[in-house]
Amino acid sequence: MALTVGLRPLTRALLRPWARVPGAALGRPAAGSGDGVRCFGSPRVLVEPDPAAVGVAVMKMRNPPVNSLSLEFLTELLISLEKLENDKTFRGIIITSDCPGIFSAGLDLLEMYGRDPAHCAEYWKAVQELWLRVYLSNLVVIGAINGISPAGGCLLSLSCDYRVLANNPKYAIGLNETLLGIIAPFWFKDVLVNTIGHRAAERALQLGFLFPPSDALQVGIVDQVVPEDQVQSTARSVMAQWLAIPDHARQLTKNLVRKPTADRLLQQRDADIQNFVRFISRDSIQKSLHVYLEKLKQKKG
Numbered sequence: 001m002a003l004t005v006g007l008r009p010l011t012r013a014l015l016r017p018w019a020r021v022p023g024a025a026l027g028r029p030a031a032g033s034g035d036g037v038r039c040f041g042s043p044r045v046l047v048e049p050d051p052a053a054v055g056v057a058v059m060k061m062r063n064p065p066v067n068s069l070s071l072e073f074l075t076e077l078l079i080s081l082e083k084l085e086n087d088k089t090f091r092g093i094i095i096t097s098d099c100p101g102i103f104s105a106g107l108d109l110l111e112m113y114g115r116d117p118a119h120c121a122e123y124w125k126a127v128q129e130l131w132l133r134v135y136l137s138n139l140v141v142i143g144a145i146n147g148i149s150p151a152g153g154c155l156l157s158l159s160c161d162y163r164v165l166a167n168n169p170k171y172a173i174g175l176n177e178t179l180l181g182i183i184a185p186f187w188f189k190d191v192l193v194n195t196i197g198h199r200a201a202e203r204a205l206q207l208g209f210l211f212p213p214s215d216a217l218q219v220g221i222v223d224q225v226v227p228e229d230q231v232q233s234t235a236r237s238v239m240a241q242w243l244a245i246p247d248h249a250r251q252l253t254k255n256l257v258r259k260p261t262a263d264r265l266l267q268q269r270d271a272d273i274q275n276f277v278r279f280i281s282r283d284s285i286q287k288s289l290h291v292y293l294e295k296l297k298q299k300k301g
């Protein structure tokens with residue numbers, strides 16, 4: 001899937017061979033990777049082969065303070081995912097967070113507030129790309145959700161094949177866009193409907209539900225809820241179960257199930273980008289984003 005077509009110089013520069021990142025070349029321990037484990041990645045994404053599971057990589061999101069999906073962060077995630085897809089030694093990825101208490105705060109609001117249409121278009125293209133890359137990945141992708149996961153963070157989780165959520169009442173998950181005065185795009189909606197059903201999705205989307213773990217399990221937005229210190233080990237054991245299936249058969253089946261949903265976006269990516277730019281540029285929407293960003297600041301007292 002072409003990554004750099006139509007992206008501006010900034011993003012193409014970020015997509016340059018990731019090995020440019022000091023100490024993060026495949027085979028050399030990246031800064032802070034501790035015991036020399038062979039890993040790679042970039043400033044905001046650390047990818048470590050799982051020492052206890054052959055063919056499994058753990059992708060740690062580390063864009064403090066809240067793993068908000070900025071353009072740079074999206075680009076680094078895309079680069080890491082592409083490298084894993086192209087490295088045939090890997091069959092599965094566990095996606096998790098290195099930011100305490102937060103899986104991902106979703107799309108970076110500052111990429112959509114006060115930005116020109118060209119930037120919004122570039123940003124939305126990267127958001128589309130991340131979803132398509134995860135949702136259609138040939139790898140087994142398991143979300144080890146160790147923090148709160150609103151909106152874009154929920155979409156990332158829903159795009160995994162399986163979701164393990166830590167049993168901490170603060171770690172709510174959901175597509176809460178209406179609480180911000182915006183809406184979830186059709187492909188966010190489609191993934192939620194596919195996961196929890198039409199009526200539950202309709203209600204959750206309109207009310208901007210953020211489901212605490214027990215409710216998230218009950219409605220089906222996550223597959224398992226476990227004590228916080230068992231999230232990674234549970235993700236690893238589920239991965240082993242999924243990797244026991246022959247890759248080719250599993251990949252063809254995943255594609256059979258997911259391609260119709262992905263095609264709805266693939267067939268209208270440019271129109272979706274234009275719709276997003278028109279929508280997000282509305283004065284009323286910019287005002288909503290401003291009010292929401294102010295609320296976040298006031299919350300800190």
Ligand SMILES: CC/C=C\C/C=C\C/C=C/CCC/C=C/C(=O)SCCNC(=O)CCNC(=O)[C@H](O)C(C)(C)COP(=O)(O)OP(=O)(O)OC[C@H]1O[C@@H](n2cnc3c(N)ncnc32)[C@H](O)[C@@H]1OP(=O)(O)O
Binds near residue numbers: 065104108183293
């Ligand atoms: C007709 C329609 C046609 C077409 C429509 C087509 C498309 C429309 C599509 C529009 C876009 C929709 C899709 C949007 C998806 C999204 O993801 S929007 C983002 C949603 N995210 C949230 O609501 C989460 C907001 N954040 C929080 O609730 C909290 O920060 C937290 C619970 C995640 C963490 O709380 P704390 O630990 O207390 O941390 P703080 O709140 O103090 O935050 C620290 C710091 O980070 C900043 N920040 C937090 N979240 C974001 C974010 N998402 N983006 C940018 N920045 C964020 C926060 O402001 C603080 O900043 P500082 O004050 O420290 O500078």
